[in-house]
Amino acid sequence: MISRKTLTLSLVLIASFAVVAGCKKKPVPQTATAPAATTPAPTAQLTATPETITAGDQVVLSWKTMDADSVSIDGIGSVPSSGVKTVTPTTTTTYHLTARGDGGSTDATATVTVNPAQAAVAVPENNQPMTAEQMFKANVQDIFFDYDSYDVRTGDEAVLSKAAAFLAAHPEIKVLIGGYCDERGSNEYNLALGENRANAAKKLLVQDGVSPNRLRVVSYGKERPFCTESTESCWQQNRRAGFSIDGTTGN
Amino acid sequence: MMQVFRSLRNSALFVASFCVLLVLPAHAQDWVHIGSNIPTDTQRIRLAAADMKPVGNDPQTPVLKATFDTTLFHDLSNAGIFDMVAKSMAPPVTPGSPQEINLAQWSAAPASAAFVAYGALSSTGGRLVVYGWLQDDRNAGSPPILTKQYSGDATDDQARTLAHQFADDIIAALGGGVRGIAETKIYFVSARGGSKQIWEMDYDGENQHQVVRAGILSLSPRISPDSSRLAFASLGREGWSIRMYSFDLGRLVAFPPGTVGGSNLSPAWSSDGNHIAFSSSRSGDPDIWTCDTNGGNLKKLTAFRGPDVSPVWNPRTNAQIAWVSGRTGLPQIYIMDTDGGNVERMTDGGYAISPSWSPNGQFLAFSWNRKYGPGAPGGQDIYVMDIASLRWLQLTHDSGSNDFPSWSPDGRHLVFERSSNGHTSIWTMLADGTQQQQLTQTGKDFMPNWSWK
Numbered sequence: 001m002i003s004r005k006t007l008t009l010s011l012v013l014i015a016s017f018a019v020v021a022g023c024k025k026k027p028v029p030q031t032a033t034a035p036a037a038t039t040p041a042p043t044a045q046l047t048a049t050p051e052t053i054t055a056g057d058q059v060v061l062s063w064k065t066m067d068a069d070s071v072s073i074d075g076i077g078s079v080p081s082s083g084v085k086t087v088t089p090t091t092t093t094t095y096h097l098t099a100r101g102d103g104g105s106t107d108a109t110a111t112v113t114v115n116p117a118q119a120a121v122a123v124p125e126n127n128q129p130m131t132a133e134q135m136f137k138a139n140v141q142d143i144f145f146d147y148d149s150y151d152v153r154t155g156d157e158a159v160l161s162k163a164a165a166f167l168a169a170h171p172e173i174k175v176l177i178g179g180y181c182d183e184r185g186s187n188e189y190n191l192a193l194g195e196n197r198a199n200a201a202k203k204l205l206v207q208d209g210v211s212p213n214r215l216r217v218v219s220y221g222k223e224r225p226f227c228t229e230s231t232e233s234c235w236q237q238n239r240r241a242g243f244s245i246d247g248t249t250g251n
Numbered sequence: 252m253m254q255v256f257r258s259l260r261n262s263a264l265f266v267a268s269f270c271v272l273l274v275l276p277a278h279a280q281d282w283v284h285i286g287s288n289i290p291t292d293t294q295r296i297r298l299a300a301a302d303m304k305p306v307g308n309d310p311q312t313p314v315l316k317a318t319f320d321t322t323l324f325h326d327l328s329n330a331g332i333f334d335m336v337a338k339s340m341a342p343p344v345t346p347g348s349p350q351e352i353n354l355a356q357w358s359a360a361p362a363s364a365a366f367v368a369y370g371a372l373s374s375t376g377g378r379l380v381v382y383g384w385l386q387d388d389r390n391a392g393s394p395p396i397l398t399k400q401y402s403g404d405a406t407d408d409q410a411r412t413l414a415h416q417f418a419d420d421i422i423a424a425l426g427g428g429v430r431g432i433a434e435t436k437i438y439f440v441s442a443r444g445g446s447k448q449i450w451e452m453d454y455d456g457e458n459q460h461q462v463v464r465a466g467i468l469s470l471s472p473r474i475s476p477d478s479s480r481l482a483f484a485s486l487g488r489e490g491w492s493i494r495m496y497s498f499d500l501g502r503l504v505a506f507p508p509g510t511v512g513g514s515n516l517s518p519a520w521s522s523d524g525n526h527i528a529f530s531s532s533r534s535g536d537p538d539i540w541t542c543d544t545n546g547g548n549l550k551k552l553t554a555f556r557g558p559d560v561s562p563v564w565n566p567r568t569n570a571q572i573a574w575v576s577g578r579t580g581l582p583q584i585y586i587m588d589t590d591g592g593n594v595e596r597m598t599d600g601g602y603a604i605s606p607s608w609s610p611n612g613q614f615l616a617f618s619w620n621r622k623y624g625p626g627a628p629g630g631q632d633i634y635v636m637d638i639a640s641l642r643w644l645q646l647t648h649d650s651g652s653n654d655f656p657s658w659s660p661d662g663r664h665l666v667f668e669r670s671s672n673g674h675t676s677i678w679t680m681l682a683d684g685t686q687q688q689q690l691t692q693t694g695k696d697f698m699p700n701w702s703w704k
Contacts (some may be wrong), residue, residue: 008550044475063633069434078602101287138512143331148577148580148581148582148602149441150557153283158652180511184631185582185602185604185620186561186575186582186604186605186655187470187471187697188470188471188517188530188560188575188604188620189472189560189575189577189582189604189605189607190515191484191491191514191516191556192514192516192530192537192558192559192560192577193558193577195513195514195537196536196537196557196558196577197531198531198538199535215488216489216490218486218489218491219490219491219514219532220486220488223447223470223486
């Protein structure tokens with residue numbers, strides 16, 4: 001209810017912005033000889049990670065704009081020119097960012113597909129049984145971090161609880177927790193930071209009842225990136241604690 | 252009219268403030284020049300290096316002579332203390348002995364040399380022999396400052412080595428007794444062979460070759476003060492460990508404290524070669540640890556939550572360690588005593604990493620992004636800081652991302668990593684930021700470490 005009100009409000013705000021922008025633009029034809037290049041149109045990028053979730057999961061929105069005086073995202077409101085925000089959409093949602101500047105306005109959108117919540121252990125729709133690897137991936141999901149941070153985001157505690165529940169049901173699985181960082185900064189510092197990220201994930205899994213003997217931590221720092229572009233959405237992909245099967249007990 | 256006057260006054264103000272700007276950096280750099288023993292441009296010694304006079308008619312002599320002459324001239328130009336006489340200004344006769352040199356010709360314009368280095372080179376029976384002299388042009392009656400014979404195999408590699416030796420002797424004689432760096436090595440990480448591994452090269456970028464292949468990948472090479480061992484961090488199946496390579500044995504040797512669980516990273520030698528500092532997360536959080544080189548006397552020096560990494564010893568006293576800590580958020584440079592006490596923060600913000608302590612104990616060089624943050628396009632640049640006063644000087648500007656400075660043993664030079672457009676290379680420069688030179692060309696070279704001798 002509240003969020004709908006905020007949405008309406010921001011729509012009103014956007015509408016009034018548009019009116020103001022319209023007013024400002026009127027004198028433009030009189031100075032039509034001025035080169036247009038002096039005020040470039042804003043640029044805007046918006047990405048959602050991941051793009052498909054199960055209801056209740058978190059999505060990281062990250063955006064970047066240039067040459068914009070005001071930036072807003074429908075439903076969220078006015079935001080800094082670039083940034084990162086965690087959202088928890090309950091239905092499939094298209095996020096719409098508007099960047100306005102002297103050179104005009106630019107839009108960017110990102111759609112998150114939300115699947116209905118499922119039982120704790122995902123069951124494949126066809127009758128093919130899931131492989132252990134697929135079941136692991138569906139239930140023990142990587143978590144992401146803010147820049148230069150190793151604090152587990154509030155919503156990711158639930159992701160780790162789900163992982164712990166799956167691991168409790170599959171006591172034979174051992175887990176490798178990899179700590180990853182984005183490309184900025186030094187290799188050495190990022191290895192230490194990656195260690196802290198992986199350990200932060202390990203600590204919560206242990207709190208949720210997983211034996212520390214089943215969890216192995218290796219920091220990869222910025223040596224094993226998932227994504228190699230120099231963009232915020234790519235850096236966000238790389239700031240993570242990643243989980244993989246590290247063999248099974250009895251092997 | 253009024254407008255013209257105003258604009259004149261404004262431009263006068265502008266010029267005045269520009270002059271202030273021009274003057275200030277010169278003053279600001281004085282402490283760097285004094286502390287790193289680098290003369291200012293006007294204080295540089297005017298030195299001529301004559302081509303060697305070839306002796307005998309061995310067909311190899313001209314080739315070896317060319318290598319020797321080029322290497323010697325480069326070494327002396329690179330030293331940071333000479334104003335070199337261009338080869339084109341040399342008198343027409345090449346002297347091969349004190350009897351053959353006409354010092355008046357060398358001291359006169361256009362050479363105007365205060366000192367001249369010269370000699371003779373011969374290759375016979377597979378042996379290369381060089382006689383080298385250094386003479387004060389303005390005291391024609393006095394004996395040569397340096398008279399020395401150098402010999403080795405008649406190979407291109409040895410011609411370079413002999414030139415490096417002659418250069419370092421000249422630099423020691425004219426540079427206040429501080430030996431040159433022409434015979435030193437630089438250790439670095441290269442991914443040119445597929446995975447990141449430890450490589451070595453001469454100080455001028457010649458003779459690049461892999462030292463050892465270990466683990467999935469290896470980082471952070473640190474050569475021991477006596478050049479007999481190399482410590483580095485290597486990623487294996489069980490995570491990161493500190494490994495030790497022996498040049499004497501030509502293989503990896505045991506270093507037990509470096510293989511205990513958790514990430515073990517960024518080793519550093521004390522200048523007496525007796526201790527190693529490193530980062531280890533064996534207690535659950537990356538902290539700075541020290542131990543004896545043989546593995547005994549293991550101690551944990553830090554206990555704050557957050558990354559602690561990249562320690563270096565004060566090489567003059569071995570009583571302090573500088574390192575990087577993320578205890579307050581973004582990484583900063585700190586200093587502490589080797590018992591973990593007297594912690595002092597050196598940097599006032601931004602993103603500060605990769606300290607290297609100057610040989611005389613006076614300066615820290617490190618990499619700093621003073622405007623780090625989301626959306627902030629700050630550059631990662633090399634800075635030098637005077638430890639006692641905390642004043643600093645930016646050495647690199649608007650040229651990619653710069654990291655991992657490492658001091659040369661003479662304290663006049665720094666080697667560092669520069670990354671731009673996806674290519675990462677090893678560069679050197681003088682400690683005041685001038686004479687920047689690229690040493691590697693593969694675009695996949697990282698984390699240089701300068702040998703101690």
